Amino acid sequence: MSAAEPKKRIKDDAKDVALLDGRVEAILQTGVTYISSDQATHRYDFGWNDPNLTCCRSASAILHGMFSTHSLSYVQACTRYVGAAIAEGRRAGRPMEMLGLVDIAEWPARHGLATWPFLPAVLSRWTESGLPGLEPELIAFLTGPEAFEERYEGQYFALVANDPERGALTEQELRSVRDGVNRAFEEGGIDLSEWALVWFLIATGVRPVQIARMRRGDVIVTSGPEGNEITLAIPLAKGEQQVGTARWKRKCPSVLADVLLRYLWGPGDQSHPDACLFFERSDEIQNRIHSIFRRVKTWSDRLGGPVPIFPYRFRYTLGTRAIALGATDHEAARLLTHRSTSCVHYYRAALPTLQKPIADAIGPEMGFIASVFQGRPIDTLQEATRKGQPGAVIRDFAHLVGQKLGACGTMAKCHHDAPRACLTCHKFEPLRGAPWEQFLQVLEEDLESETEDRIRLITEEQIDAVRAIIIERDAHARAVQ
Template sequence: MNVPFQGPPGIDHPILVPHPREAVFDSYDERVPLDGPVWHLNDPGHNFRLDWTALEFTHRGMVEATADYLIDLITSSSASHVQNAFRALKRLKTLGAFRRWSHPTIRLGNRPDLLQTFFYEAREAAKLSVGELHHLQHWFRFLSKREGSGVNPTSASIVNAITVGGNPKGVAVLTRDPTGGPLDDAETTALLQALRAAQEADSVPIDRLALVWLCVILGPNPRMISLMRDEDFEDENGHAQIAVPRIKGKDRLVRTKFKIRKLDAHSAGIMKRLVATNRAARQAVPWEDEAFGHALFHRTTPDPAKVGRPRHAYAMHRTPKEIGRLITQTVLALKVVSPRTGKVLRAGPRRFRYTFATRLLREGASKRVVAELLDHRDEQTVRAYVNLRGDVVEKLDAATARELAPMAQAFLGTLVGSEAEALRGGTRASRIFGSSTAPESGVGTCGSFAFCGLAAPTACYTCVRFQPWLDGPHERILDTLLKGREERRARRLDGRMITMLDNTILAVADVVMRCEEVKRARSERKDDAA
């Protein structure tokens, strides 16, 4: 069971692995074999494995005591927690103090005990994370209670007394980090518009579209998404809902507890299409095993690490990491430009979760409600969001709107020279008016053949079907919207009330600038012709 290790010249320190042991049952109540150099953990979303050779331990007592420590975690904690503890132990071999103890250049009769100096190095010089330090602290204390483990009990008491502290919470939220914090209203609205446009054009695969949409409306953890199945979506008698698997707490089994979330008609339509697409794909090319769960966001081929193992039913589920990667890639593919940074928007599950929480709190939801919707066990994690000030609203005037408009990409329609050039231009019912129904108040044409029910003309400027006319009174509408915003700001209304039409303002400003550019180009052509 020993693996050769090349130490200093003339000195051989073989890497050791634990002696074979009886299998144990983990916190999911599933069997974990412990008879080889690699222990495979049971987790529906990840392929966690503990490769003992990666630790490069050379002390028999430490190896066996560490095995006891990890077995204790396996039977009482989640697989992810065990994996994180093991990763922290792998960092030991990077520490000079531990390497000198584990692979001494001079072979002595009895190796002295490991002292606390390795922990000082881990904290000060190696800059291990707070989580890793906590894991090493617990491991060192556990081993100090095992005779022959190679750990000095006095040193363990010293390490145990060290205050490691915790990671600062909510920094990205509180600092309004434009790349890692919550999306602002303009970014969120622009993203939603891009999603709707992609849906209309069918330019994004339905599973990716649904992934980002769920992140926006539910703020889920990617692990929740990875566990979802087609059966979790229900739409009966016009009441659509989705059951979100719980992942918090000490539930021994996965997919046994759910949070029911109601869906609006648009969201239900997306989910209905996704489930139908999944069903059609399975009928066209049946899966190799009927025991595979019908993952809502499934893989193309079974995960070999799960096939034939306790998590066999999850072989077609994507891992949380794969889910997160798909979300990030999809957002990038939409090419939404952030007005704050001037760059293509980048967002993953964490940013959407931040956005979901801050939006709820700004709209008056209590900490308890937010914790419940985020599936947090308590309200402590939500506290960082509460301190986010929602009344800080930047001034937006015509000049600023013109500057931000090209970056915001809020206007999704098509500029036309006149009503006659528009799709459905000959249909009077498709005409969009501004302040009145007088002919001179016409701003554009609606290219939709169905009734939408949105408030015209403000909602039209951010609609992919809208066709504004070149000579429409767009500047007048922009001026009206800006004046209304300034009045709300002067009345010190809530920040969301002030900024609720900012994306529309940017869309109108974009149309105004496009009209000016076309008119300028036409004028230049006339001058050249003269």
């Protein structure tokens, strides 16, 4: 064999690709290529690529196409993990003409959840391209993972938990959704039934098919020592080919109870208890949610744009938050209306690698203002939106002996929750000169003595809001000096 023959074989094995920066580089189809940037040297190993296999040919084509749209380091990671999935399948004895769900179902256990986002990035492009090599079941999982709940003993959840577009919502995103929905309802962008539907999903995390099976009579209102109390009779969802009669009763969260009472007892509403609660079919619920969030403004810090919303995201969020707050497997299973705990330990396993706290690009102090406090600080009540109107002033009588803390920018009659509920309301107009450090100390003392996790979370939000007000006040003072 002459010295020229290996060089010719290498040349025949290479394919020219255009990079994101405009350069053209030759990439070996079945070997290792190194490409240098001003930051590092990147290694692309296509040793797993067998041109005789449909799966490999399509995967290679997709990855080569990504060089012109993504960074060198990102394509390097995608190449590594797609190659690992195919290579592991071949070592397990699979023919690998088609990549299947079985090849990725155990991915987090083998590679860790942090590596998972690179795989769907490639597989989604693969699906959209129409290239062969993906089994139908895997395509179905990529386009609707929620349909795989309780299959594969729950691994599906570990795969989607960290997906920023389909997985559990971060605290910042959930707050943005809540505030956006409330603002849209207040301004007439969505109607009462749409507002109630979103809050039902946020508070319960139930599947659309369960909501579709609910009747108005499943919202049970009883009189209690503190007013009306609501119990929800949630239909179980499994055994889909028939409408089941089995229901689990659950106490309705207080914030949802207020919304449901307003929805069900609206002016002139005489609906029969057997009438559907919202819609008869689950696809109607999903379509309405998509319609609502085309009109509701939301923001995700980690995505740098609107929060992608579909009904199951609230379910994933509720499950992870329940585990994070100390719920047992059985408690979390009942909350999610699972008949067994088989899925729940995957929720628990996913927690250590759930999204990290958001680091705002303009600094942590301004991040507080952007994500927690959304009101409009003022120096005097003469600057208030409703200056001089009765009921506009917000005071704290419990701790600060009636001192003025700010003003209410709306006519909402919710002063019985003031001033704490005001702190996270976008209509609150706090006075910069109010005794915020003193009020902060009160909240911190309450947090230390509180044992109920739900109340602790609410108090922590209020503490963050007060800190944001203090930060804004001090920044304003420096700016006017």
